[in-house]
Amino acid sequence: MPIVKLTDAKTLPLPDAVLEALGLMAGDSVSLEIGEDGALMVRRVVVTEPVIREATTTLQQSIHRKNLQTPMQFIKGVGPKLAEQLAKKGISVVEDALFLLPHRYEDRRSLSKVSKLRPGAHEVFYAEVLSFEAKSTKGGKRFLEVTAGDESGSITLKWFRFNPVFMKKTWRVGRKGVFTGEVVQYGFQKEIHHPEVEWLDEGADLAALTARDPLNFGRILPVYPLTEGLHQKTLRKVMKEVIDRFVIDVENHLPLGVMERHHLMPLDEALRETHFPGHDADLARLNNGATVAHKTFSFDELFFLELGLALKRSGIVLEQGIAFQVTHKYTRELLKLLPFHLTDAQRRVLSEIKNDMMLPHPMHRLVQGDVGCGKTLVALMAALVAVENDYQVAIMAPTEILAEQHFLTIHRWCDALGIKVSLLTSGMKGKAKSAVLEEIAAGRTSIVIGTHAVIQEKVEFNRLGLGIIDEQHRFGVLQRGILKRKGINPDILVMTATPIPRTLAMTVFGDLSLSVIDELPPGRTPVETRVAFESRRSQVYGIIREEVKKGRQAYIIYPLVEETEKSELKAAAQMAEHLARDVFPELRVGLLHGRMKPEEKESVMGAFKARETDILVATTVIEVGIDVPNATVMVVEHAERFGLSQLHQLRGRVGRGSGQSRCILLSSGQLSEDGEKRLRVMESTNDGFRIAEADLEIRGPGDFLGTRQAGLPDFRVANILRDGRILEAARGEAFAVVERDPGLVDGENAGLRQELVRRWGGRLELAAIA
Ligand code: ADP
Ligand code: MG
Numbered sequence: 001m002p003i004v005k006l007t008d009a010k011t012l013p014l015p016d017a018v019l020e021a022l023g024l025m026a027g028d029s030v031s032l033e034i035g036e037d038g039a040l041m042v043r044r045v046v047v048t049e050p051v052i053r054e055a056t057t058t059l060q061q062s063i064h065r066k067n068l069q070t071p072m073q074f075i076k077g078v079g080p081k082l083a084e085q086l087a088k089k090g091i092s093v094v095e096d097a098l099f100l101l102p103h104r105y106e107d108r109r110s111l112s113k114v115s116k117l118r119p120g121a122h123e124v125f126y127a128e129v130l131s132f133e134a135k136s137t138k139g140g141k142r143f144l145e146v147t148a149g150d151e152s153g154s155i156t157l158k159w160f161r162f163n164p165v166f167m168k169k170t171w172r173v174g175r176k177g178v179f180t181g182e183v184v185q186y187g188f189q190k191e192i193h194h195p196e197v198e199w200l201d202e203g204a205d206l207a208a209l210t211a212r213d214p215l216n217f218g219r220i221l222p223v224y225p226l227t228e229g230l231h232q233k234t235l236r237k238v239m240k241e242v243i244d245r246f247v248i249d250v251e252n253h254l255p256l257g258v259m260e261r262h263h264l265m266p267l268d269e270a271l272r273e274t275h276f277p278g279h280d281a282d283l284a285r286l287n288n289g290a291t292v293a294h295k296t297f298s299f300d301e302l303f304f305l306e307l308g309l310a311l312k313r314s315g316i317v318l319e320q321g322i323a324f325q326v327t328h329k330y331t332r333e334l335l336k337l338l339p340f341h342l343t344d345a346q347r348r349v350l351s352e353i354k355n356d357m358m359l360p361h362p363m364h365r366l367v368q369g370d371v372g373c374g375k376t377l378v379a380l381m382a383a384l385v386a387v388e389n390d391y392q393v394a395i396m397a398p399t400e401i402l403a404e405q406h407f408l409t410i411h412r413w414c415d416a417l418g419i420k421v422s423l424l425t426s427g428m429k430g431k432a433k434s435a436v437l438e439e440i441a442a443g444r445t446s447i448v449i450g451t452h453a454v455i456q457e458k459v460e461f462n463r464l465g466l467g468i469i470d471e472q473h474r475f476g477v478l479q480r481g482i483l484k485r486k487g488i489n490p491d492i493l494v495m496t497a498t499p500i501p502r503t504l505a506m507t508v509f510g511d512l513s514l515s516v517i518d519e520l521p522p523g524r525t526p527v528e529t530r531v532a533f534e535s536r537r538s539q540v541y542g543i544i545r546e547e548v549k550k551g552r553q554a555y556i557i558y559p560l561v562e563e564t565e566k567s568e569l570k571a572a573a574q575m576a577e578h579l580a581r582d583v584f585p586e587l588r589v590g591l592l593h594g595r596m597k598p599e600e601k602e603s604v605m606g607a608f609k610a611r612e613t614d615i616l617v618a619t620t621v622i623e624v625g626i627d628v629p630n631a632t633v634m635v636v637e638h639a640e641r642f643g644l645s646q647l648h649q650l651r652g653r654v655g656r657g658s659g660q661s662r663c664i665l666l667s668s669g670q671l672s673e674d675g676e677k678r679l680r681v682m683e684s685t686n687d688g689f690r691i692a693e694a695d696l697e698i699r700g701p702g703d704f705l706g707t708r709q710a711g712l713p714d715f716r717v718a719n720i721l722r723d724g725r726i727l728e729a730a731r732g733e734a735f736a737v738v739e740r741d742p743g744l745v746d747g748e749n750a751g752l753r754q755e756l757v758r759r760w761g762g763r764l765e766l767a768a769i770a
Contacts, residue, residue: 064249068095076241077234085230097242098250099716101274101297102222105286109219109279111178111206115153119185123192126178126206130154132171134164146171148179156191157181176200178209178217215240220277220286243275253755254300255748258733264296289722297717298726305715306727306734307752308760312511313364314742321362321489322391322465326354330384330417337416338377345519346374352515353382353493357466362484363491368498368505369517370688371652372524375495378517379468380410382493387419387446391465391490394483395449400425400598401605402470405627407449414447424450424459427598461486468493497652498645498692526686527655529663531639531679540635540664541583547633548587548614552659554633556617557650559641575637576617584615592618620646629657639665639682640675644695647682655686674698 071093073083091097112125127148135145144159144167157179181195198216200209210217215236224235250268258264265273270293277286285291335342342350349367356363369375383393395410397403407423414421422436422445439445443462450459464487484492494512505514532540544554556579558572572593580589590613592604608616609628616631620642634654639647647665655661665679681694718726737749744753 061251064251067246067249068093068098070094070246072097072238075238075245077237082230082234082238094242094246094249097239098246098271099297100224100239101294101717102286103225104223105277105283106180106221106223107283108217108221113152114148114150114155117155117183117190119183119190122180122182124178124180126150126176127155129171129173129175129177131173132167134162134167155183156189157195158191158193160193178206219279220281220283222275222277239275243272247271253751254303255733255737255752258303261733262295262299262729263292264299265292267296267300269293270296289719294717295726298719298723299730301715301718302723302727302730303734304756304759305718306731307737307756309511310731310735310738311742311744311756314738316362316364316511318742319362319489321360322357322389322491323360324357324385324389324391324465324491326358326385327388329388330419331381331388333417334381334384334413337413340521342377343374343517343519343521345369345517346378349515349517350378350381352513353378354385356513357382357385357491362489363493364512365492365515366494366496366505366512367515367517368496370520371497371649372656373517373520375470375497375517376406376409379470379493379495380413383410383447383466383468384417384419386466386491389465391463392440392443392445392461392487393447393466393468394461394464394486395447395468395470396452396483397449397470398452399594400427400451401594401601403449403451404598404602404605406470409627410447410449419447420445421447421449424448425598426451459486463487464490466491466493468495470495497649497688523658524655525658525660527651527661527663529651529665529683529686531665531667531683533667533669535669537666540666543662543664544615544633544635545584545587547662551630552632553608553611553613553628553630554615554635555631555653556615557634557636558617558619559638572617572619579615579617587614589613589615589617592616594619620650627656628653632657632659632661634661634663636663636665638668639679640667640671642678644678644681644691644698647678648688648691651682651686 071083072078072086072091073080075094075097078086086092086097091100106122106124108124112123114125114127117123117125127150130147130149132144132146134142136142141160142162144162146157146159147154148157149155177200178198179192179195180198181192184191184193198209198213200206201212216233221232222236222239223232224239247268250271252259252266252268254264259266264270273281274286274291274293274297282291349369353363353365353367356365367375367378379395383395386393395403395406397406403425404423407421411421411423420439422439424433424436424440428436436445436448437459440448441460441462448459448461467483467486467490469483469492484490544556547554556575558575573591576589576591580587590604590608592601592608596604604613604616607613608631611630631654634651636642636647636650642650651663654663663682665682667675667679671679677694677698681691685691737752738744740746741749744750744756
């Protein structure tokens, strides 16, 4: 609640009328306070000039904010029913409406001649009804056919849903109106289906109509999205009211210099021009979202996003951290033990990590690399640097299976180096667990590998120096924060297998430095991927049989939307049984799912690794991290139910050795358009970046990012896919501001700070601990 303090020695002269209204006498001084309910409270105090100025600004701001929060039902023309409809679409208050931008525009500056109507275009024209008739299609479906025309020609209009009674009332030969709709071409004939009609009054002409309804004629009209069940005309009227009354309450927060450098316009002006463009506006640009106004909206949002990220990052840079020394004691030893050389990409990323670790500030680095590029090894090398300095390392994995897998790999190398590694999962109980906790607290173990849950429990480290999060495609800032508090500003390394397009990575992980492993170890053959339909099932089984005969192994993946969905779990178990009994009686079939006890899982995985089973039927628990190079076939059942990145992760389980591997995506054949697209993308490429981009295109950035989960503010207008250039420009400006004034305390920046806190809400604080 903003409190206006007027405290010092001078008085604020108020007009008599105001004094009277407020119940004050000449010579009184006041303090103003706006209550939660918007009521103005007045107290007597003494004032000075600067205090008055500040008070006026604060007061004004809070009035503006209050106005923008006006519920839609208080807008002229919005009744309870419309208010409810709008609320369902996320438009509850004036501010929501202001930023609901038109998604296209209709040019009604002048009307088309009927002979000039263009197929494929959305046209508006003035015509007279020449004839109308209810007809039937060959299939017996009734439709209304109307011929309308002007002096230049005529066109056929059709309605496939119509009311015969209403039809008789509405249609009359000679009646004149304005028609709007999309023109389609059938052979030589142009038609419009279900056009909108605006009738002229009896005896009136076009000029009269235009004069009667200037909001809908003779101008460029906005067309709004999200309006099923709502008339554009209604919405337009509401928007006009909202803009006319409230656009002045929209404040500009971008620094003037930034606005000038990037040729932006004030937000209020931009809103006005976007909702109701002037007569000479550029229609093509409006329709493409490419006007200065559009750029302004995106810039404004992205600037505040980046400003938040810049602050987080500068906080990290300023913090005191551990300056590790690179002694090579263990790292050199490990390199000698490895049966291969590091790839150039691994080497480069490793030196970036080491440079960070040597600085006296906490490292916050993201290592991004496609499935199978060798992130685990890079993580282990970083861990060794910390161990060389007598610090402990925590490695967090998203699932137990993955934690166990990491443990097996890492513990094998570390045994050879004489380094103690412990596994800590939520499945562990009683004595075994307290023994591990004790080892960690006493500093007798150097590397602790576990799941999120366990790291968050009562684990106390003796000397935590480095936290590694193998978070795959989960973007949790929260975990980072918790892990960080387990030590005194330890270094943090995040590994992700989701190849995120650059501009997106800057957004999601804007406060992290980015390293990319963009190279796979040599000798890998790309996985050959094919979509197969149910009818080919026996051939698919044939392929598995052939591979097993060659000494290879196979995965069969069963979708499980939720680990708790028992029926599907049963389906996976039944599938395994059916395969073992009826299809592959001569082969050994294993079953793995997330609800098994850790020991069971371990023994199933162990058996598969040791080639004691030929086929592993599994749910998506194997999505990440599982590494069995001898497995060369993967069959994904109901592949259409999986998301793209999930399919890519799954497929990464094969093609890990030098043998040719295959992935078969079995599908029921009833594919949605998106489902079909996803499977075809998988067939066409193995490149994680291309897949991520396709994913982004199919799903849209909101879904792809899960902004909420990432702890970032949502965008109203900005579209990261489209606005990559704007994002980079906004990032540059925001980071420059923070570099000059890290606390945002200088005059102009204080306002920025306020606005930043408002937009990020609690998320900035959450982020700040990360
Ligand atoms: P991811 O990046 O998916 O986590 P992993 O770390 O699981 O990949 O590595 C996949 C496989 O590649 C492992 O078997 C690992 O031992 C192996 N590997 C890692 N680096 C190299 C390398 N430079 N040359 C050959 N094989 C490597
Ligand atoms: Mg991995």
